[in-house]
Amino acid sequence: MGNQWSYDSMFIDGTWTSEGAEGVIEVIDPATEGIIGTVPDAGLKAADAAIQAARRAFDSGPWPRTSVRERAAVLRRFAAILDERHDALKELVVAESGSVGFLADMIQVRGTINIAQWIGEAMERAVQWTETSPPVGGPTGMAGYAVVREPVGVVAAITPFNFPFFLNIVKVLPALAAGCTVVLKPHQWTPLDAYEIAKAAQDAELPAGVLNVISGGAEIGAEMTSHPMVDMVTFTGSTPTGRAIMAAAAPTVKRLQLELGGKSASIVLDDVPEEHVADMGMLTSMIHAGQGCALNTRLLLPAHLLDAYVEGARKSLTWLKVGDPREPDSLIGPLIREQQRLRVEDYVRAGIAEGAELVFGGKRPAHLAKGFFYEPTLFINARNDMRIAQEEIFGPVLTVITYHTEEEAIAIANDSIYGLGGGVVTGNTARGFNVARQIRAGNVQVQTVDTAVSNYERIGGAGPGWSAEEPTGVGITGVFGGFKQSGVGREWGHHGIEEFTQLKTLTWG
Structure with missing residues (x-):
């Protein structure tokens, strides 16, 4: 260039x-x-x-x-x-x-x-x-x-x-x-x-x-x-x-x-149906190749919803394109430098070594010879004491942790030195806000099943309210x-x- x-x-x-x-x-x-x-x-x-x-x-x-x-x-x-x-x-x-x-x-x-x-x-x-x-x-x-x-x-x-x-x-x-x-x-x-x-x-x-x-x-x-x-x-x-x-x-x-820094957690409550969880995808955790301090890079799921989420996340890879940011359909661009990519690779190795299950990703895209790209990466069956759950990776890596009770989910979300962001996905607005108030973070987003946006095709561009006027x-x-x-x-x-x-x-x- x-x-x-x-x-x-x-x-x-x-x-x-x-x-x-x-x-x-x-x-x-x-x-x-x-x-x-x-x-x-x-x-x-x-x-x-x-x-x-x-x-x-x-x-x-x-x-x-x-x-x-x-x-x-x-x-x-x-x-x-x-x-x-x-x-x-x-x-x-x-x-x-x-x-x-x-x-x-x-x-x-x-x-x-x-x-x-x-x-x-x-x-x-x-x-x-x-x-x-x-x-x-x-x-x-x-x-x-x-x-x-x-x-x-x-x-x-x-x-x-x-x-x-x-x-x-x-x-x-x-x-x-x-x-x-x-x-x-x-x-x-x-x-x-x-x-x-x-x-x-x-x-x-x-x-x-x-x-x-x-x-x-x-x-x-x-x-x-x-x-x-x-x-x-x-x-x-x-x-x-x-x-x-x-x-x-x-x-x-x-x-x-x-x-x-941040290591924000998004809590999916047990009143969310399987079909919605399957449609959540990974885009919001992958924004800017995961290089965002407030991104929700821990996903806390009720144990009975894990399979539905994994199935949906696999399907989301069909439209979650990694590529040149100048191409209009690219949704995940590169990491900023090679040393940042090496840092991400080190965390992926640590996640595997500590016993988390790598579902997909964890490597460089084969079709991109140039650029500091990295595939969207999903870990499941992780514990909250693992490095991939406690430390800020700053890359396209999502860590899924399952829980059994609402109180346990809140405790996991708060078990971090960080407190920047967080999220709650629920079928009931009042319940979602009550959980959000218990998350010790400065920015918590509550989404109900009717309003949560997960598929990029439903974002509809910048949307109203972003105009200069x-x-x-x-x-x-x-x-x-x-x-x-x-x-x-x-x-x-x-x-x-x-x-x-x-x-x-x-x-x-």
């Missing part, structure tokens, strides 16, 4: 510069293994320059002191520019992340631009920026108070490889909406779209230093999370890295927003974040903007 996207400079203090860069990062298309672009490998001097630029822009620049209305106008321009560039952004994101088409439309690109539009359009009314008291009498006359939201300060945003454009926007734009200044470091495997975001910010006339974009590896992230000029770190990634960030941030007591959906409604070791803080909607603010009480009288 060739180098379609190459950037020889970083975006620091409103200008493009290569000063401080210590090399070049080559970006690989995970479906073809070809190099599609390059970016500078920022050194510590460049990281420090970006942080200092953000510090100056916050302490002395206009952005934190502009009105919410003025900031909203700039962010609306920002979103409009992204919208104009949608087709090019989609091509880029598919190439750098391996995202298949329906996922690019729903979340990775179109859905992400909808989030940017919503922030610019709704931030004035969605957040209560000021809370005032009625006036009261005092010894010196009238008295009262106001509680105001003010920006936290300089934000270090560090994002992963699985949903790069989505997570860059979900972190950067809420921080900008709050009046913060930002240094963004995308994952070194998927940095390209972050530079397109920088271009859009420049074209939207964001003041110098308000958004800075650098690229690099773990040493740059370590510098950002420990730097005394950084007030807050927002990070999405693994739980071990999240622990390291907490330790690095502790000496300066930085604000943290951490969205970490009426942005709703992922990243806009609800909140996202985890319990336990799945993280701290929340993203999405007005809660995501409020994470980047701190409250101040002003009194008079």
